[in-house]
Amino acid sequence: MAAGSTSILLIGCSGDLSIVDPAGPAARSIATLWWVMLAGAVAILVMVTGLVVAAFRVRQPVAGDARREKIWIIGLGLGFSMTVLAALLAYGLAAGERLMPRAAPDVVRVAAEARQWEWRFTYDDRPGHVTANLLHIPAGRPVDVAITSVDVVHSFWVPRLAGKLDAIPGHVNVLRIEADLPGTYRGLTAEYNGEGYRGHVFAVQAHDAEGWAAFLEGSTP
Amino acid sequence: MTALRRHRKLSAIWASEPGWKGWTSSVNHTDLGRMFLVTAFFFFLVGGLLAMLIRAQLATPDSAFVDAGAFSQFFTMHGTIMMFLFAIPTFEGLAIYLLPKMLGTRDLAFPRLTAYGYWCYVFGGLMLLVALVFGIAPNGGWFMYPPLTGPLYSPGINTDFWLIGITFVEISAICAAVEFTVSILKYRAPGMSLDKMPIFAWYALVTSLMILTGFPPLILGSILLEVERAFGLPFFQADLGGDSLLWQHLFWLFGHPEVYIIFLPAAGVISTILPVMARTTLLGYGWIVASAVALAFLSFGLWVHHMFTTGIPQMGLAFFSAASTLVAVPTGVQVFAWIGTLWKGRPELHLPMLHILGFFVTFVIGGLTGVMVAVVPFDWQAHDTAFITAHLHYVLFGGFVFPILAGIYYWLPLVTGRRRFFRLGEMAFALIFLGFHGTFLAMHWVGLLGQRRRIETYDADTGWGAINFVSSLSSFVMAIGLAMVLIDVAIHALIAVRGRRNPWGAGSLEWASMSPPPAYNFASLPEVTSREPLHGDPGLPNRLARGEGYLGTPRDGRRETMTVDIASGRPEGIVIYPGNTRLPIMMAAVTGLFFLSILLKLFWLTPFALAGIAALALVWVWQLGDRADQGLQDAGRGAVLPLVGETDRAPGWWGSVFLLVANATFFGSLLFGYAFLWTVAPGWPPPEWLPPSMAELGIGAGSAIGAALAMRLAILRNRRSETPVPFLALALAATLATALTFGMLILRLPPPDGHAYAATLLILGAYVMLHALLAGLMQAFLIVRARRGFISPRRRAELPIVLLWSDYVAAVAALSLLAAHLPGFLV
Incomplete structure (x- = not known):
């Protein structure tokens, strides 16, 4: 879980949270x-x-x-x-x-697992790698996020990319997101989940093609 | 007899005890309606104060006024109080006060039940208030989603206060709903056929039926969650065969109809007041009744729109999205019918009309944003943001508070008999209207900018500070306006000058009573021939006071009224009400003891409390009835009618029918939960099934059906003037055998804390066992009543009531046994 510390820094360079300023x-x-x-x-x-x-x-x-x-x-x-x-x-x-998350040739699959008060992300294309509170995706490609929870109900929401979908213990929900351009987008939990609710946020880092390839190879954390 | 002598005689019969003693022993609907309303507005103040604290906290970024823990209690309690302790009780209070007056009768169907409901409301509300004062109030949000509110993530007592306190308060809603339904259907002025009913009564009828079918799922959910918390039965834990989504379904199965349960009475107020303010009659009476009924049906088909983000399949989303937009059609019909009524008449801008205009603007905006969030993609963005908070306040404040304020100013002259003196109300309206829109228009906006609901503060760099500040400032303006209404009402009630009867020139019967109305409402009951009896017959109040209507002669100190045929309003029977009694408050206190024993985990106390409830219930029913046949009675105007205790369908029978409707909804919700867990929850099938047993299936179902048959034979024998006791005893024995069978079933279950399957069967078994014991108690009661001479071929009303309950036990016993054994046979 070494990724945790770097991701906190990235949240600092926050983007907008506006629904009416879409980026996907x-x-x-x-x-x-x-x-x-x-x-x-x-x-x-x-x-x-x-x-x-x-x-x-x-x-x-x-x-x-x-x-x-x-x-x-x-x-x-x-x-x-x-x-x-x-x-x-x-x-x-x-x-x-x-x-709807329809089948397409270039779909990228990732998984998001929520807990009080952290998000952990895993990647089908880079098995075994886990990032905390920072989700890496390629820009310009559809990404299916498989969302679940290990404790209470949470909700996965990146306002500028797509709507939200709940993380429910025992269930997996799939949300299709896509970012037009590389950059960092802020994400939030959007279902009240206890006293750490406000701070339960994450970031989505959208890479260009080279950046994404580098991430999959493991040269970026 | 002069009108004055009649008034004195009737007052002596109907009056409550003087002073504060009267508060605890009154069963009169005028008293209790006022007490309900005053209590509800007290809770409105508490909820409003919490709202002010919330807005104070959110007024500026990085606010450190309160911490996250306190803030979570504030928003949870604000929602809980406004929904359960203000909105629903305000409807109850208003309808308790108004219905008998509008329907031209003297009280509601079950006066002691009115009082019992009131005290359950007070004691349950008190529990939540105590929790708030000691800082241990519920804190999981007003819809209480597990697992956050489950035993693992909320081990404290906070959640228990909610589950137990709210269930306690809901008893009063169920009581009121049963009572309104029976009163509206059976307790009307002679001649008032269904199509001549005041429109408010229609709305109250629809609302009551919705309470009976809407509240049981939540009561079930609360019981399941409390059992999970207290005894570890895993209904909502995914790893043990439960599912947290079950709670969401049960909650919103209640929660969406709840919105219309709150809106429909308010729409009833609008439909009553608006035509009077426009000096005309309501346009499209039949259409409005039809659209209220349509709303009721539709509102049960769209609970899932609160769960659009939970991963419901696309087909399901499309269906519920369509249903959610469709519900706007009957609402649209009503809104346009009201505008058409305004066009038809000559609207005048009195104070109630100002609030109705406030309603129009606010509610239409709330309806429009409601349609927006019914569209799934938009809901995926707006869900759980301040946009939703804003939307629901537009609906509830626009669709409830403005109409209620209109209603307060409209009926205040009736309640107090006075005339408004200061012009405070107009100023108050302006402040409320501007303050409200300033607060919540801003909230839509900041929600779109990404502000989630329920966050205790936000960073300065979000740029939300200015909008939130405007919102908070406006909310204080609104609060000042509401405080002014309170002062205005207090001044009016205490020092204003006497006014005249029926100042608005309304046509409905409540204005035919004196103002303030006497305890008996009408010295004699009117014969109704039109929808607005006072229009075109201004002499009616005086004729009623002179005793020219029905039941105009006070006799034997009896509190009398009439029942009528449901459709035609033809007189059917004479009711003799019980007098003042402290039984209801004692019963509510012992009920409270039961809830307290569970809240504080004093389980040794629980059986005593239950025994106390049963004992008081026996006293309660024992007090009615006669030991000699009374025969036909003179009802005045040439009508000769039997007492209702000497008919087949007494009010108690009707009350039981509607109580069983609620009960069956509860049972149906339980079966739904069982099927839902089986098909949707992860962690199924369970490690072991209940070993099926033909003997158990046969004896359980056979004995329960046998008891119902024996009850029929007892009724037949009574009709032939033979004693029903042998067959009643047979029914009792069979019912006890049913209870015993279910006791055995419970003992044979796999460990119920190991899997939701066994836990669900435990609840199912306990439910039937409890009902069998209840029916057994009723049958035993009948045996004693028969032996003491309370039952005769004429005085037969109690037998069919117990038959109803015996039939119900037979039905649920057979269904539960099938549900319990079927999987074992199949696997």
Whole structure:
């Protein structure tokens, strides 16, 4: 576990944690999803607020309840809601489908094991090597992280690369992450796991092709 | 008889004891509703103070105001108190206070149960408060995920306070839900058919049914986790055949319906107040009822959206994502129906209306962000960040607190009989509205920037400092606003001038009572012919006071009301309520002793506490009934009705039906847990199965079914004027044989602390054994009642109640035996 001490230093040179500043394809598609949903939400909010305010101003011509129900309940309540939600659901499902860890020729496999309050990473391509709180990946290639826990529930999250997935004792969850460019990305545990929760962080080091080859050969720790 | 003399006579019959003594012995819904609300708002203050501490800590980076340990207690207790000790009890208190008045009757179905529920709530809440004061409060987050909260990682007593205190408090929710369901279905003014019910009653009915089916999974989860902590049975430990995901499923099976359990009553308040404020009637009554029912069903199909990041397969994610977006449709229907109602009428900007407008803006934003997090990819990013904290506060504050504030200002004139004097409320609303949005809009933003929920502080270089500072500052503005509401209400209740009846010109029956309402609500019960009886009939209150309705003649010091046919509202029977008694508070105290014995691991005390509960329960049921036939009674206006004790379907029968609905949900959750562990948990199959035994299967199931048959024969014999005692004795013997069989099964199990399989069967066996003993106790009770002359061919109501419980034991015994033996036969 000699890697532990160096990794702490690397966390110091922290990047950003922003969901809306993506640095990989998964995080980017989710950020786009967010902006689309925000625009839609603001439009709906303005519409609903406008209708409420207008109720105090506009005097509608006298009409029966049956007609009003047709407009307000069937038209807006059912018709409008269902249309918007169906569109969003289709978009969301399609976006989710793209995030799934599908088989591909250049996929790199690593494993992440959480405990209170440390992450240990192992590499299929470099058997026997363990790094603590620092995950090495190649940039520009999809990486499948097999996530599990030896004690309580944790969650593996690198906000600028992808969403999060839980580390659950007895189960292994696979998350697809990818970094566009070499660099260091901050990672967090995102499920409350006791008093060391805040400090339970890690870093992801994305290497260029040579750097990654050097790591696999063992010339970098 | 003049109206005044009638009032004096009725008051003498219905009044609680004067002074503080009345608090402990009152079973009156008006008293208990007020006590519930005051207690709930006390807990709102405590939860609010914790929120202020949290915001003070997060206001600046690298804050050292409190440490991580204290902070974890703060956020856990803030969530726990607001959910379990404020929101749910506020609904209970409001409905306890309002329902009988709106339904045009004199009290809820089971007044002593109202009081028992209240005291369980107080004592359970007190346990959590004690833990908070001594710094040993729960600290694993309000959803208490094991293994963090399990015996290995949280060995202290903190978690036990949560599991035991909350289960204790949930008794009051179950009691209230049973009571509301029976009251709404059976205790209405004559003529009030289902389609003429006030809309609030519909919402309360749906909410109550949701409590009955939503709370049992959590109660089961709490029991399992407490048993794991106290006795080492490994339900949630992966290496011993358990699975921590089981807790998450059980918790959110409760937790998501819980959101709608909180929102629906508030929506009921909006649907009641908004049309009055717009001087019109509700648009789309039928649609609104249908969408409340739809929400109830859908809300049980989307608990997994709290678990999108736990590695659920993609197909499952798609299904639950669809269900989670679909749930927005009935919500949308209600929102647009309300806006349509505003358009239909002439809305006026009274204070309750301001809070309703606050509700619209806030709740719509909360709903929109809710749809966002229902989309799985976005949830993968937002989950467990401040964005979620912000979203859930928009839903709960927008969807509950604003409507409740509207409700407080709307019904305050009814409760106190006074008129608001100072204009503090408008200022308070402005501060609350601005403060709330300042606090939580900012929190969405900082969540997107990567701030996790539940961190006790953050580094300065994150750049979150300014946003958090705005958020904290706004939260204090909101707190000042809420404090002003409190002052406003206190001033109103204590020193404001007398107001007139029905100041808003509402059409529902609660305004036909005096304000403040007398203990008996109505001097005589109205005949209802429309949805808004007061509209177009302003003379109704006076006619009721003159005794021109049903049951207008006080007699024999009896507290009387009527039951009606569920659908049509046709009068069916006359109820005689029990009077003031301290039995409920004593029962709650002994129940508390039981929970305390487990909390403090004083297991020698547990059997005594259980025996005490059983003894008090026997006294409780013994007090009702007669030793001579009473025959048909005059109910006024030409109606002649039997007492409910001389019918086949007494209120107790209905109460048992709905209690058994909750019970069956509990049992079903247990079977779900068994199947879940078997199919999903790692560490299966177990090292050894229970050796199957045809004899055990046959005797267990046979005796339980035999007992149910013997109960039927006892009822037949009673109907033919023969004594039911021999068959009751036979039923008792058979039921005891069932209990014994399950005792044997438990003894034959492999060591239950070795694998979750044996542990689950132990719980299953203990569950059936306990229920068999309970049914046996009821059958023994009937034998004594029959011999003492309480049962006759007319006074027959108690027999079918025990039949229900005997049938239930037969069903769960047969199913449990199959579940226990099947694997042995298969393997």
